[in-house]
Amino acid sequence: MSNMIQAAREQVAALTQAAYEKAAAAGALPAGVEVKATVEIPKDVKNGDYASSFAMAGSKAMHMAPRQIAQTILDNLSLEGSYFKSAEIAGPGFLNFRLGAKWYGEVLADIEREGMEYGRCDEGRGEKVMVEFVSANPTGPMHIGNARGGVLGDSLASVLERAGYDVWREFYVNDAGNQIHKFAMSIDARYMQLLLGEENVPFPEDGYQGLDIKELAQAFYDEHGDSYRDKSEEERQEAMAGFGLAVNMPRMKEDLRRYKIEYDEWFLESSLHNSGYVVETVDKLSDAGWTYEKDGALWLDTTGLLKAKYLREGKTREQVDKLDLKDDVLRRANGFYTYFAADIAYHRNKLEERGFQTAINIWGADHHGHVARLQAALDGLGLDGSHRLVVVLMQLVNLLRDGKPERMSKRSGKAIALRDLLDEVSVDACRYFFNSRTFTSPLDFDLGLAVREDSENPVYYVQYAHARICSLIARMREEGAQVPRAAEIDAAVMTTPEELALMKTLSQLPEEIRLASRDYDPSHVNRYLLSLAGDFHRFYNACHIRGEEQAVLTARLKLADTVRSVLANCLALIGVTAPEKM
Known part of the structure; x- marks a missing residue:
């Protein structure tokens, strides 16, 4: 794993130290002085390729002018066999080094030797990390927000692998809870409208309005006819949820595969509920003293957890007391566990059960309020969530065409479908553009520019x-x-x-x-x-x-x-x- 920039920097330090020791042995400089010098890369190549502050850093201890020290170092400097062809004094006493042919030749040789592995470093030292990204509700088509998150997560995972981490890619499937209930209710309403007429079956106010819901209802009808008309609403909707997920999940996988994204695991939220892991996790929080009951519901003392977290991070008691903190429901009065409870359980599963040292989540910026609460809950479980859970908050995408705001023709709902985007713009262009800005910045995606040659x-x-x-x-x-x-x-x-x-x-x-x-x-x-x-x-x-x-x-x-x-x-x-x- 080569890093010729670092190798040159280290050699400047070694050459300078050797010259100092030679000068000190000859009595030209005071002996035994420990100099903490920096080696920088000048912005202007006229000032050399590397600059050492040795003379200025050692001036006080040696009781000598920096340029006098620099000249003495230069007089005792040997560049033979090194990466450098020359050195000179500049400004108040900088020692400027200029790279020679040996360094340039080794750059080319290292790249030849390492091939497609060139750039690898050991920053991660084999640390086991999970990158969880996209994790869209399987209630509709993948959309343009998922497009940025998909590329960001996949590219980040690749970069972390190259940096020496042991990386796992995961998609968290929200196949339980309120979103799935709304999904099933929406398909059910459209199915009953097919049987009884639209005017006779009201559509839920908060239901999913997309054309894809109508298509799922039609597909269900094509397969089952009117056999579900007289079944209970609960039985119908359970069947609708199962049918809709069975159609949508393969579509999501197909869209992401087309987008060159493959996961190590598609983790089902329902598995946490079915195994009793959510209940067990909430019980652990209760045993640790972080829950209380109120109005028939079980609450997490999020306020107390966040106060403890912020005090550990250096905020004053006065600052913490001014924060508008609220507690969270873990189990509703009807006995159902909330999405937040499942989310805590899922992240406990990552850190405790599966042993990932760091869990990295790619989330939309609208989830920013959820980050500290989840980290604090994991702190409450003794899992050091404040450090081991890293959330990358991704800003929004603005869709343009030749610099002007664009509304693509939308096949379903309000969101622009990923497959519609990929029908218009190449996968290469999409992946490059969506990774072209840091995640903290909104991204302008110009459809016209993306197809220009x-x-x-x-x-x-x-x-x-x-x-x-x-x-x-x-x-x-x-x-x-x-x-x-x-x-x-x-x-x-x-x-x-x-x-x-x-x-x-x-x-x-x-x-x-x-x-x-x-x-x-x-x-x-x-x-x-x-x-x-x-x-x-x-x-x-x-x-x-x-x-x-x-x-x-x-x-x-x-x-x-x-x-x-x-x-x-x-x-x-x-x-x-x-x-x-x-």
């Missing part, structure tokens, strides 16, 4: 860079020039700003993966892809390959092929194809 369309721009390199390599092969091994080229012949910038960008992927996993933000990969594609296009326009002398030709051909490899690698990471022709 020009450099304004970011996914086209990145994919075209890959295809362009494939075409170049094919042409060069026809002319007898094969892509060489990294060991066969001389990186020292690549000296133009475009070549050096491109190799530096190639070296950045491991750090981008680390940051993406740290921030739970896979859009780092999109930004990296745009940067890499841009640097390649600039290199391609500035640096000829065909017709150059052999050493330059082979080095540049290797560089281009390395870019191809990393583009394909990163596109695969976010579930986008890397076409060889466009």
